[in-house]
Amino acid sequence: MGKVTAQTRLANQLLLEAIKNPKNLPVLSLADWELLIRMGRRTRLLGRLEADLSRIGLLAEIPSRAADHLRAARNVIDHRNTLVKWEINRILWALNGTEAPIILLKGAAYVQANLPPAHGRIFADVDLLRPEERIEEIEEKLSLRGWLKMQIDPYDDRYYRVWMHEIPPLRHRERGTEIDIHHRILPRTSRLNSDPALLFEAARPLEDSRLHVLAPADMVLHALVHLFLECDPREGLRLRDLLDVHLLFQHYGQEQSFWDGLTPRAYKLGLERPLFYGLRFALRFFDTPIPQTVRSEIKNAGPRWPMLWLMDHLVALAILPGHPDYPYPWATLARHLLYLRAHWLKMPPLMLARHLLYKAYLRSRGVRGKVDLAKLDLRQQ
Amino acid sequence: MRVGDLALRKFKSRLATEGLQVQFGPFVIRMRSDLASFASLAHQLYHHYPLASATAMTDFHVQITRPRWLRRWLRPQSLFTLDGQSPFAPYAVEHALPALEWGINWCIATRAHHLLMLHAAVVERDGQAIIFPAWPGHGKSTLCAALIHSGWRLLSDEFGLVHPEDGKLLPIPRLIPLKNESIDVIRRFRPGAIIGPSFFNTRKGTVAHVMPSEESIRRGHEPAEPRWLIFPRWAAEASLTLKPIPKSEAFLMVATNAFNYEVLDNTAFHLVTDMVQACDCYSFRYSNLDEAVTALNALTSSGHG
Structure with a gap:
């Protein structure tokens, strides 16, 4: 285990250092580049490295074989960003005449508002936020214009409609793109109780005033909710999501008023705990410049020390990828525990037990398909 | 080594x-x-x-x-x-x-989205390449296997890799997977061809791999210029035809069949345009491999002779 621990630590340091100080990347050895590319691929951060290097004009200074991988990631990102913008354009067309603005969330918001996380990051779907009572109206309009309800089993449909914060995804019948329509940012059943009406009031219009994005503090808080509550047992917490938060802190944090309003807003929305963790881990992994006043304001929002000690360890294990040749069993355990924690916060215990049992049953039946390499049409990847 | x-x-x-x-x-x-x-x-x-x-x-x-x-x-x-x-x-x-x-x-x-990846077999002689865009069942692997046993160098059987900086074709000489009847067709065509064992009942039927020549692999870093775009189609009993086709048609067929044309966007458009401009474009029907190879040799010798 000694070697695995040491390799895990070295690999994680390499990745974090690359993200924090891209100006030092030209001095990396080829062996380090090879490892960095593998880790960047796993965490989907290759595009971020490319964007940083090209911003500071050092892309030509790194080994050309490594640069090829970064350029490849960048080409895919540019393409996906174009697709997201086109999808938003089509959504506006489909919803022509709809009253009340459409709020873009996550990737679609970053791309459309040209915020720093959009550079160097892949976003797959378009996420929208609408008042619950106005969802039916746009669901209908979208279905008239080619977005269809995906075929899902009745359990999943009920899971979405009754418990969740979004309706089952719609998929465009030709383009295959998906829209997730949310009416709140947390499941109805969640232990964290957050009033969605506040988000709608504070949302800000974009240049095209039919489109809105969340107010800066709300956007950060939503990114944090997503980071800590949408965890995948295989992937763990997503480092790229925390990096989005770091970039938003940097971007909006240029204005003192952002920092002044952040903690009170988190308390008002009942999201002080996610903010506590977000600030803590952004600072720890990315050295985010966070004013001392904010750090002391949020201090009391954290858990007691045994829990805090545990979270410090679990998050570090689950969010950093480790060395691909030295899988770290503790990291796998941490990812599963945080997955359970995320679900624990999402729903009451009995419901959780039922839900996990049902999912386990599906897995045992092999419903979650594996890729068949022989039959794959590689052009659709 | x-x-x-x-x-x-x-x-x-x-x-x-x-x-x-x-x-x-x-x-x-x-x-x-x-x-x-x-x-x-x-x-x-x-x-x-x-x-x-x-x-x-x-x-x-x-x-x-x-x-x-x-x-x-x-x-x-x-x-x-x-x-x-x-x-x-x-x-x-x-x-x-x-x-x-x-x-x-x-x-x-x-x-590998730093390169334009056509779905095509590519063979080369004297620095000039024939590109065979692929459609399932049209027999590009069989034709490609026949050509590389008739004096052509294998650049690729699956990925026509185009270097965005200069539009040249990069070699990626992998094993050529033949399916079902094609395996015996190539064994008969060149008894000396080195073909691996047949894998039965894979999800693509029976598959066997043709080894590229030692030369193709040794020269695996030498790019080639696109010169001919030929759209092959094998059909039983068909008499051989080799017909020029309009460049616009060739453009569409290459672009729509590439692995990552959309990803490379504008770059891909220019690369395919330049390629189609530089190439003579033909549709090609054949049933007999010997005839097919003779016809392609004749075409390509007169092309730059």
């Missing part, structure tokens, strides 16, 4: 431990496997492939191994993994080699 320069024993033990870095055209693949049957076969079929120098950067770290736990013992399987991750269905243990070949294709098709 080539794969074949290693003794089988050494090859096997390296494969089972730190892995071997094999050069496939522009990519270095580090492969690992603990399957003895796979190792012997790979040692034969990858004989000519160069081993990358120890300091070269590896592009993809792949493994073909037995799955863990029970499946190790019950109906043994082989599982392809990239960087230790496997979203893939396992295969019968005897199908490890085709599974690895498909897996490497998957790595390239989903990752």
